[in-house]
Amino acid sequence: MRRTVLRTTLICAALWALGGCVDQGGGVSQPEAPEAVVDLGQSDAARASDRASDRAMGDRTAATDDASARLQDGTPSLDGPDQALPGDCVPDRQVWESGVSDVVAARCGTCHGEAPLYGAAHTLTDYDSLLSGPPGSRLVDRLYARVDVGTMPPRSQPLLTLHHREALLSWASCRAENPDPPPGPAGLEVSADPLPAPAEAPVGLPFFDVVANEYALGQNDRNPYICFAFTVPGQGDRFIRRIEPVLDDARVVHHFVLMKGPADAPDGVAFDCGGIFENWIYAWGPGMGALQFPQGGVRASGGERFLLQIHYNNGGGFADVRDSSGVRVYHADPVGPEYGLTALGNTGFELAANTRTTVESWCTLPVAVDVLSSWPHMHELGYALESTLLRADGEEEPLISLRGWNFEAQFLYDTPVRLEAGDAIHTSCTFDNISGRDVRFGPRTEDEMCFNFVYTTPPVGSPFCNGGPPPQAAPTPQIPGDCASPDEETLVRTWVDGQVLEGRVPALEGDGRYNAGRWRLTGGDVFMARFDTPLGRIDAATSRILARGYARLEADLRVYFDFETTVHVALDSGQMFDAPLSSSISGEAIPGDLNTPAHLTADCGNLIEEADFIVDLAEDGLTPELRATASTNIGGLPIDFLFRFAPEP
Numbered sequence: 158m159r160r161t162v163l164r165t166t167l168i169c170a171a172l173w174a175l176g177g178c179v180d181q182g183g184g185v186s187q188p189e190a191p192e193a194v195v196d197l198g199q200s201d202a203a204r205a206s207d208r209a210s211d212r213a214m215g216d217r218t219a220a221t222d223d224a225s226a227r228l229q230d231g232t233p234s235l236d237g238p239d240q241a242l243p244g245d246c247v248p249d250r251q252v253w254e255s256g257v258s259d260v261v262a263a264r265c266g267t268c269h270g271e272a273p274l275y276g277a278a279h280t281l282t283d284y285d286s287l288l289s290g291p292p293g294s295r296l297v298d299r300l301y302a303r304v305d306v307g308t309m310p311p312r313s314q315p316l317l318t319l320h321h322r323e324a325l326l327s328w329a330s331c332r333a334e335n336p337d338p339p340p341g342p343a344g345l346e347v348s349a350d351p352l353p354a355p356a357e358a359p360v361g362l363p364f365f366d367v368v369a370n371e372y373a374l375g376q377n378d379r380n381p382y383i384c385f386a387f388t389v390p391g392q393g394d395r396f397i398r399r400i401e402p403v404l405d406d407a408r409v410v411h412h413f414v415l416m417k418g419p420a421d422a423p424d425g426v427a428f429d430c431g432g433i434f435e436n437w438i439y440a441w442g443p444g445m446g447a448l449q450f451p452q453g454g455v456r457a458s459g460g461e462r463f464l465l466q467i468h469y470n471n472g473g474g475f476a477d478v479r480d481s482s483g484v485r486v487y488h489a490d491p492v493g494p495e496y497g498l499t500a501l502g503n504t505g506f507e508l509a510a511n512t513r514t515t516v517e518s519w520c521t522l523p524v525a526v527d528v529l530s531s532w533p534h535m536h537e538l539g540y541a542l543e544s545t546l547l548r549a550d551g552e553e554e555p556l557i558s559l560r561g562w563n564f565e566a567q568f569l570y571d572t573p574v575r576l577e578a579g580d581a582i583h584t585s586c587t588f589d590n591i592s593g594r595d596v597r598f599g600p601r602t603e604d605e606m607c608f609n610f611v612y613t614t615p616p617v618g619s620p621f622c623n624g625g626p627p628p629q630a631a632p633t634p635q636i637p638g639d640c641a642s643p644d645e646e647t648l649v650r651t652w653v654d655g656q657v658l659e660g661r662v663p664a665l666e667g668d669g670r671y672n673a674g675r676w677r678l679t680g681g682d683v684f685m686a687r688f689d690t691p692l693g694r695i696d697a698a699t700s701r702i703l704a705r706g707y708a709r710l711e712a713d714l715r716v717y718f719d720f721e722t723t724v725h726v727a728l729d730s731g732q733m734f735d736a737p738l739s740s741s742i743s744g745e746a747i748p749g750d751l752n753t754p755a756h757l758t759a760d761c762g763n764l765i766e767e768a769d770f771i772v773d774l775a776e777d778g779l780t781p782e783l784r785a786t787a788s789t790n791i792g793g794l795p796i797d798f799l800f801r802f803a804p805e806p
Contacts, residue, residue, distance in 0.1 A: 246331040248297060253284050257328045260321045261300075264310055274407045278473045301329040348558040349570040352530045354449040358399050358487050365390055366403060367415070367465050368483030372427055374409055374469050376476045381469050384430035385483075386422035389461045396454035396495070399487040402441040406480040411470040412442040415484050418464025430466055436620055437498050437610065438463075439484065440532070442567065450529070453493030453614065457486075496529065497616025501544060501584045502608035504623050505736050507597045508538065508590040516588075516607050516737075519547075520622035521581045524615065531557045531572040532610035536603075537564045538588040538596060544609045546574065547581040556582065557609065572611075582622075584609050623734050635705060638719045638741020640761035642709060645719070650705045655681040657700035657726065659688045662786050662797035667773030669749020676708040676783045676802035683724055684797040693728035700727050708770075708783060708802050716746045716757050718768060718785065720800070738789075740764040754786075764789050765798075775803070 262282050268274055269281040279296055280286055287297040303309035304325055358364070369385055389395075404410060417436035422428070438455055439448050457463075465483055503518040533542045544556040557572050576582075586607035590596055596605050637645040662684040681704040688695040706720025724736040742762030749755040754769040770785040783802035788795065 246292065247288065248328050248331060250284055252328050257325060258282065258284070260325055264321075272408070273473055275411060275470075297329050301326060304329075345563065346558075346560040347570060348555060349531065349572050352448070352569045352571040354399070354447040358401070358447075358449070362398060362487040362489060364485050364487040366483060366485050367463065368403055368405070368481045369465070369467060370425055370427065371479040371481050372467075372469075374406075374471050374475075374478040374480060376471060376474050376478075378469060378471045382430050383427050383467050383469060384418075384422070385425070385427055385465045385467075386418050387424055387463055387465070389457050389459055389463060391459035394456055394458050394491045395488040396491045396493065397438065397450075397457050397486055398454045398489050399447055399449040400439040401447040401485040401487075403483050403485050405482040406478055407482075408473060408475055409469050409471045409478050409480060410482045411468040412440065413465060413467040413482065413484070414441075415439040415486075416464050416466070418462045422462070422464065430464075440567075440569075441484070448569065450494075450496055453495055454489070455496050455498075456491060457488065494527075494614040495616060496612050496614045497618070498610055498612055499617040499619060500608045500610050500621045501582050502586070502606070502623060503584070503598070503737070504621065504734060505598055505738075506605075506607070507595055508588050508605060510590055510592065510594050510596075512590055513540075514588050514590065515585055517583065517585045518607070518623045519581050519583050522576050522578055522617070522622075524617070525575070525577045526613040526615060526617060528556070528572055528574045528576060529612040529614065531570045532567065532608075533557065533559050533562070533570075534567055534606060534608045534610060535562055535564070535586055535588070536605045538590050538592065538605055539564070539586060539607075540589050541587040542585070542607070542609060544582055544584045546576065547583055549577065549579040582609075621734065635719075635721065638739070638762075640717065640741040640743040640759075641719050642711075642715075642717050642743075645709070645717075650677070650707070652703050652705045653678060653680055655683065655702040655704060657683045657685065657695065657697055657702060657724065659685055659695070659697065661686060662788075662799050665754045665769055665771045665784055665786060666752075667754075667771035667784065668751055669754040669771050670751070671710065671714065671746060671748040671755055672772045672781075672783075673710045673712045675805040676710070677805040678704060678706040678708075678720055678800060679782075679803045680801040681720075681722065682799045684799065686795055690728070696727045696729050701725050704800070706800075707805065708785065708800075710746070714746045714748070715743065716770075717741075717743045718757075718765075718787075722798075724796075738764065742766075742768070775801075780804075 262270075265281045268277040269279060271280055271282055273280055281296060281300060287300070288295055290296075292298065300309075304322065367385070367387055369383070372383060374381075400415065402413075415438045417438065467480075467482060469480070471478060501518065501520045503516045506514075506516040508514045531544065535542060539562040541558075541560045541562060543558045546554040546556055548554070554574070556574065557570055584607070588596075588605060596603070598605060598607075633649060634647045635650045636647050681702055683702045685695065688697070702722055702724050704720055704722040706718070706722075708719075709717040711717075719741045721739040722737070724738055726734045726736065740762060742757075742759040742765055744757050744759040744761065747756045747758075749771070754771045757768045757770070759766050759768075765787045768785050768787040770783060772781055772783050774780065775782040781804055785798075785800045785802070787798045787800075789798075790796070
């Protein structure tokens with residue numbers, strides 16, 4: 158298999174999306190008279206939760222931990238034709254009432270309950286409703302089809318036990334013969350438990366509500382992301398101690414996120430917001446509860462700007478939706494530990510079509526921190542995520558491991574651990590790209606991300622930590638790139654270090670006449686025209702490049718350059734990024750002369766389109782050395798490479 162050519166973005170941000178139906182404790186807030194209400198123009202802030210009970214939400218703290226629903230944003234739902242069961246099949250009511258109904262209520266009832274919630278279009282807990290309609294289009298037929306092929310319960314949730322699955326299928330098909338359970342999809346497997354929170358807030362804590370302003374959702378709206386900006390009331394610094402979800406019309410609320418927002422967004426005005434955000438504070442999805450810090454909290458200041466982003470889904474086609482969901486924020490004096498949220502993960506990768514790919518990153522902690530929790534985050538192609546602690550003494554410890562990922566079920570997990578300055582966290586994500594197209598890192602749902610968001614105290618000081626290649630890059634086989642020679646072999650190649658320098662790459666001096674042969678990479682440097690970036694100034698002393706690869710100059714003037722690099726950029730603000738930059742290019746060379754470099758214009762490959770090269774003597778004055786320069790662009794920053802090669806035995 159050929160190695161995929163990668164392109165990356167150096168300066169980037171992340172988009173958080175969350176959903177699912179798993180309870181994490183803590184419950185939904187029961188409104189009281191708030192000290193200060195930020196209701197975006199709503200005169201009665203408590204209306205948000207009061208109306209929720211009118212819509213038969215039931216016990217808000219009793220959502221089961223193993224039931225969910227697929228919504229209608231690109232995932233299977235209960236809509237659409239299914240192969241009909243036998244026309245004379247009328248599942249037995251007594252069998253339903255004696256046990257099957259309990260299975261359906263436990264595994265499907267949170268979303269598909271008596272009053273469908275969270276975008277679900279139908280109830281599945283009523284016998285008469287299940288059998289209403291002609292055979293083949295009844296809800297029981299659709300339920301049978303989804304359970305039979307393994308798409309329900311969704312892969313974000315534990316599978317039905319074999320006993321429960323067979324009982325449900327046997328009842329729905331009137332004891333017709335059922336096939337063995339399919340091999341997939343697997344249920345969600347996570348090494349950590351959800352982060353718990355007390356059912357009630359500490360007595361006497363002041364709070365303010367941030368809710369939508371009776372937002373009118375259209376009957377056919379399935380996936381709008383709507384934002385509401387507001388100004389934090391009061392003056393001076395406060396600590397956010399606890400955040401509770403306030404659910405109004407739970408029929409249509411898919412998930413929502415609270416974050417520190419842009420200063421120019423107007424208060425109380427709803428606007429579409431599917432773009433890039435950072436500085437996340439809290440996120441909610443169906444079944445999740447409150448976030449409460451053991452002590453201390455997240456710092457907020459009076460007059461600061463916050464943003465509430467709500468993802469709606471009117472899967473039931475309701476015509477009367479005017480929603481005022483949001484959050485209740487409890488706050489206190491800034492006493493105790495201060496927490497912050499940091500994203501661990503790879504910020505530049507490309508996933509080849511129809512392949513399974515694993516991407517990695519390393520975050521080296523600049524200060525000692527205590528980790529409270531983890532929020533794994535990928536998009537729709539994700540399968541697994543792991544974060545592992547790499548202690549400075551060489552010991553490794555698991556932080557969190559997740560398999561069976563689902564975009565619609567993203568939760569906050571309890572992962573308490575102490576990290577010392579110099580310890581690192583290795584985060585990897587595995588993707589199954591079955592989309593038929595190459596997919597890159599990016600903020601859109603159709604892009605991909607690999608992040609584990611962690612709450613730490615003290616804050617790391619940056620919304621991202623992607624700081625450095627592995628402590629030692631061991632020699633491993635380098636797979637030939639897409640544009641390598643057809644007969645190129647997979648060989649073990651050694652990684653070499655280089656510098657990140659400010660300025661333009663120096664002009665090549667030497668013999669530009671063509672010299673056929675094979676060359677191995679022995680060194681490389683990166684040149685940036687400027688070190689000032691929107692996030693801070695690049696620190697040359699702690700930035701570096703790690704590279705390996707080769708060049709092949711054929712007698713017929715066909716030239717191949719094939720290399721893998723990771724550019725590690727450290728900023729004076731403390732933020733760190735790794736930019737994986739792998740390139741495989743080939744093309745016909747134009748020879749130079751004694752004073753003019755040879756030139757290559759690639760007809761295969763990307764990232765780098767042109768290269769100049771010469772052959773001269775190395776610093777020892779004896780060994781021939783091939784030097785090549787090339788240019789590209791990362792996140793709007795032009796960069797130049799200078800590579801050095803020695804003859805390959």
